[in-house]
Amino acid sequence: MLAEIITIGDEILIGQIVDTNSAWIARILNDNGVQIKQVTSVSDNKEHILEALEAASRRADLIIITGGLGPTKDDITKKTLAEYFGVGFRRDADALDNVKRIFAKSNRPLLAINEQQADVPENALVLQNQNGTAPGMWFNAGKQVYVSLPGVPFEMMYLIEEEVLPKVREHFELSAIVHHTILTAGLGESFLAEAIADIEDALPAHIHLAYLPKLGQVRLRLSAYGADKDALASEVQEHVLKIISRIPEYVIISEDIPLEVAALNLLQQKNLKLTVAESCSGGYLSHLFTQHSGASNVFLGGAVTYSNDLKQKVLNVQESTLMNHGAVSEETVIEMAAGANKNFGSDYAIAISGVAGPGGGTDEKPVGTVWVAVAGKKKTITHKYSFSGRRTQNIERSAINSIVLLLKLVREEHAYC
Amino acid sequence: MLAEIITIGDEILIGQIVDTNSAWIARILNDNGVQIKQVTSVSDNKEHILEALEAASRRADLIIITGGLGPTKDDITKKTLAEYFGVGFRRDADALDNVKRIFAKSNRPLLAINEQQADVPENALVLQNQNGTAPGMWFNAGKQVYVSLPGVPFEMMYLIEEEVLPKVREHFELSAIVHHTILTAGLGESFLAEAIADIEDALPAHIHLAYLPKLGQVRLRLSAYGADKDALASEVQEHVLKIISRIPEYVIISEDIPLEVAALNLLQQKNLKLTVAESCSGGYLSHLFTQHSGASNVFLGGAVTYSNDLKQKVLNVQESTLMNHGAVSEETVIEMAAGANKNFGSDYAIAISGVAGPGGGTDEKPVGTVWVAVAGKKKTITHKYSFSGRRTQNIERSAINSIVLLLKLVREEHAYC
Numbered sequence: 001m002l003a004e005i006i007t008i009g010d011e012i013l014i015g016q017i018v019d020t021n022s023a024w025i026a027r028i029l030n031d032n033g034v035q036i037k038q039v040t041s042v043s044d045n046k047e048h049i050l051e052a053l054e055a056a057s058r059r060a061d062l063i064i065i066t067g068g069l070g071p072t073k074d075d076i077t078k079k080t081l082a083e084y085f086g087v088g089f090r091r092d093a094d095a096l097d098n099v100k101r102i103f104a105k106s107n108r109p110l111l112a113i114n115e116q117q118a119d120v121p122e123n124a125l126v127l128q129n130q131n132g133t134a135p136g137m138w139f140n141a142g143k144q145v146y147v148s149l150p151g152v153p154f155e156m157m158y159l160i161e162e163e164v165l166p167k168v169r170e171h172f173e174l175s176a177i178v179h180h181t182i183l184t185a186g187l188g189e190s191f192l193a194e195a196i197a198d199i200e201d202a203l204p205a206h207i208h209l210a211y212l213p214k215l216g217q218v219r220l221r222l223s224a225y226g227a228d229k230d231a232l233a234s235e236v237q238e239h240v241l242k243i244i245s246r247i248p249e250y251v252i253i254s255e256d257i258p259l260e261v262a263a264l265n266l267l268q269q270k271n272l273k274l275t276v277a278e279s280c281s282g283g284y285l286s287h288l289f290t291q292h293s294g295a296s297n298v299f300l301g302g303a304v305t306y307s308n309d310l311k312q313k314v315l316n317v318q319e320s321t322l323m324n325h326g327a328v329s330e331e332t333v334i335e336m337a338a339g340a341n342k343n344f345g346s347d348y349a350i351a352i353s354g355v356a357g358p359g360g361g362t363d364e365k366p367v368g369t370v371w372v373a374v375a376g377k378k379k380t381i382t383h384k385y386s387f388s389g390r391r392t393q394n395i396e397r398s399a400i401n402s403i404v405l406l407l408k409l410v411r412e413e414h415a416y417c
Numbered sequence: 418m419l420a421e422i423i424t425i426g427d428e429i430l431i432g433q434i435v436d437t438n439s440a441w442i443a444r445i446l447n448d449n450g451v452q453i454k455q456v457t458s459v460s461d462n463k464e465h466i467l468e469a470l471e472a473a474s475r476r477a478d479l480i481i482i483t484g485g486l487g488p489t490k491d492d493i494t495k496k497t498l499a500e501y502f503g504v505g506f507r508r509d510a511d512a513l514d515n516v517k518r519i520f521a522k523s524n525r526p527l528l529a530i531n532e533q534q535a536d537v538p539e540n541a542l543v544l545q546n547q548n549g550t551a552p553g554m555w556f557n558a559g560k561q562v563y564v565s566l567p568g569v570p571f572e573m574m575y576l577i578e579e580e581v582l583p584k585v586r587e588h589f590e591l592s593a594i595v596h597h598t599i600l601t602a603g604l605g606e607s608f609l610a611e612a613i614a615d616i617e618d619a620l621p622a623h624i625h626l627a628y629l630p631k632l633g634q635v636r637l638r639l640s641a642y643g644a645d646k647d648a649l650a651s652e653v654q655e656h657v658l659k660i661i662s663r664i665p666e667y668v669i670i671s672e673d674i675p676l677e678v679a680a681l682n683l684l685q686q687k688n689l690k691l692t693v694a695e696s697c698s699g700g701y702l703s704h705l706f707t708q709h710s711g712a713s714n715v716f717l718g719g720a721v722t723y724s725n726d727l728k729q730k731v732l733n734v735q736e737s738t739l740m741n742h743g744a745v746s747e748e749t750v751i752e753m754a755a756g757a758n759k760n761f762g763s764d765y766a767i768a769i770s771g772v773a774g775p776g777g778g779t780d781e782k783p784v785g786t787v788w789v790a791v792a793g794k795k796k797t798i799t800h801k802y803s804f805s806g807r808r809t810q811n812i813e814r815s816a817i818n819s820i821v822l823l824l825k826l827v828r829e830e831h832a833y834c
Contacts, residue, residue, distance in 0.1 A: 011629050013453040014596065015444025016638065016673075018437050022458070027432025036430040037465070039458035041439070044627075048455070055472065071607045072628045073617065114607050131805075152630065154810055179431065190488045190531050200490065210461075211489045212428050213569065221433065256433075276721075282707025283700035286721040290699025293775055293808055301723040303731070304693075304703040310718040310761055314731065344727055358710055388548075391710055393571055 067151030276302035315339030450591035484568030693719035732756030
């Protein structure tokens with residue numbers, strides 16, 4: 001079963017926002033056995049939306065449209081859908097109640113344009129939106145199903161999970177899709193490919209291997225398509241094991257979870273507490289951990305010591321260390337990590353200090369130079385990275401690589417037993 | 418002049434990665450007077466890529482393709498482009514030198530599949546990629562120009578800035594586009610629309626107004642299209658002033674810069690230093706500031722005090738305050754902010770404590786309850802938010818709203834003089 005996603009909004013096409021909706025929708029549909037054929041982003045322009053709908057109908061069974069459902073004049077999705085289906089409008093009583101409920105809750109007066117949020121094309125089945133005034137809409141039209149959803153992420157997410165997915169499962173016969181991802185670090189894409197060439201060549205036609213390089217790591221993703229999910233899963237598992245036993249030293253985790261979640265899980269299993277001392281990564285490492293629910297079981301907190309003064313005050317880095325070796329040095333990150341463990345009462349601490357750029361580089365320590373220390377109870381390991389490129393990448397690479405180091409030390413000190 | 422972006426890669430269509438490339442490309446092209454007609458994401462499938470290229474050629478003058486240029490078997494963009502243009506391959510000497518240079522630098526052996534990175538369709542003009550082995554390619558084909566770029570963001574960005582944009586400016590006559598964005602907070606989208614309805618109705622046809630709601634704020638974006646950039650800019654400015662003078666109390670900034678940059682700029686002008694004390698926002702607020710180069714002129718650092726213990730140790734929050742009022746309370750955030758200013762030596766401190774969810778909510782303090790305090794030299798202001806929805810949104814909303822509060826207090830204490 002094939003689906004397409006059409007995201008509508010000029011803000012996407014001028015690059016003012018990144019379209020995160022379609023990745024989220026793609027992932028959840030995929031997990032439910034729906035393959036996404038194409039994602040198309042178009043402007044708030046009637047002819048263009050009509051063209052995109054028509055093109056999608058030639059390729060897909062299910063067409064999910066987000067955006068353009070607001071109350072203001074630039075939002076034309078609803079009108080365009082009515083024209084596409086050749087129908088008029090009706091005011092939906094339940095949708096109107098929902099609009100009134102939301103306005104009553106916040107004590108705001110109800111304007112005519114808010115009431116119009118309850119007007120839907122005559123052939124629409126309304127999907128009630130608990131989180132906003134724009135209803136979702138489901139259209140059975142010939143062989144296709146069209147679903148129109150608001151572009152506001154949490155409204156869209158609620159509607160997909162609570163309304164769209166149950167109806168999709170009811171309406172379509174879904175095929176099974178199994179993905180398995182192996183996260184590797186330390187070997188480039190082409191060397192990985194070389195190392196497992198014979199395994200890849202021997203894959204059956206319904207199992208596909210993809211290489212996804214990102215920030216010094218490569219994810220290997222096996223995707224299998226078929227009828228029986230359990231059979232597919234065990235078939236995929238066989239190939240996963242072959243790959244892992246070929247390159248064991250480069251495998252970080254064999255699960256499609258973020259690296260930081262793998263670290264949190266491992267530390268929680270061992271009942272260990274973590275803190276961080278961040279300079280150039282500036283809070284990003286903390287954020288990586290704390291974006292996940294349950295992080296507080298492991299992550300106590302940390303310091304963002306951007307200034308040298310704070311490195312001394314909060315982490316007890318010696319003034320002489322900063323004077324003699326500089327803030328970006330092995331000596332400094334060792335003291336930062338030790339200070340975090342001591343002052344914050346953790347078992348493991350990660351410290352990061354580097355030149356994120358674009359300014360601040362020197363001949364000796366060019367932009368992209370980053371020192372990381374991970375301190376455990378018995379041992380501290382350090383690593384110097386020489387990244388290049390952009391500030392944001394250097395921040396992300398620093399954080400991600402520091403977690404790889406953390407996993408390494410924790411696994412070493414708490415061997416599988 | 419119209420452009421389209423085609424991003425190629427199964428990882429986009431299964432939602433494994435968010436396509437951030439196209440927003441970046443759209444923005445930079447737009448700033449250079451190129452309008453983006455459509456963004457299309459397709460799988461690593463020959464027929465589908467061919468179809469997307471053909472469809473784009475009917476709508477756009479410039480077609481930018483990213484992804485699918487890696488050395489491994491799942492990367493088929495180059496082969497597909499050769500088929501699309503009906504040409505064979507040639508090995509490009511400069512591209513081969515570049516591949517050899519990169520492998521020599523890292524002391525890695527050169528494999529046959531790496532050398533093949535230098536093979537390009539016969540009609541391709543090679544755009545040298547300093548940052549990777551896959552060359553960019555420029556194709557003049559009939560009325561259209563096609564540009565193929567690697568999907569790795571920093572390789573793509575380098576090629577767009579250094580190679581593609583100069584050639585685009587040379588090859589096409591570009592029209593002028595002017596955007597101006599007004600960031601507002603405190604008034605819903607439909608009320609804003611009501612408040613400025615007559616101004617919107619009186620806009621000339623070549624100026625378009627869009628409402629972009631996000632995390633409790635609404636961005637109003639005016640976009641003007643025409644021949645003379647300066648004339649457009651002053652015309653837009655007129656309408657901007659009309660809008661601002663209609664709703665002055667809701668305007669946060671009248672510039673298309675992120676909110677946190679507006680705060681950093683204001684503090685830097687006044688020579689004021691900032692620190693933060695984060696609980697539920699978990700480092701995200703620090704990251705918002707530190708992702709921007711030059712943040713260190715204003716931002717000294719801060720603490721992520723996830724545990725109560727760290728709130729006491731690092732920020733001197735009283736145990737009795739935590740006992741009597743809880744970590745999520747006005748009293749606690751006031752002490753956190755005061756502790757940050759005192760211990761970290763700043764002029765202003767932001768403190769955030771809340772229930773990000775999905776767990777941890779109570780009847781009295783449900784998920785989404787967030788207290789923020791901003792402490793200046795003379796005054797501390799606080800605000801309680803009742804967000805709902807998801808963890809990530811609660812984290813983002815907490816951080817963003819805390820910066821709105823910061824701007825308010827700094828402007829109040831350091832009146833424009």
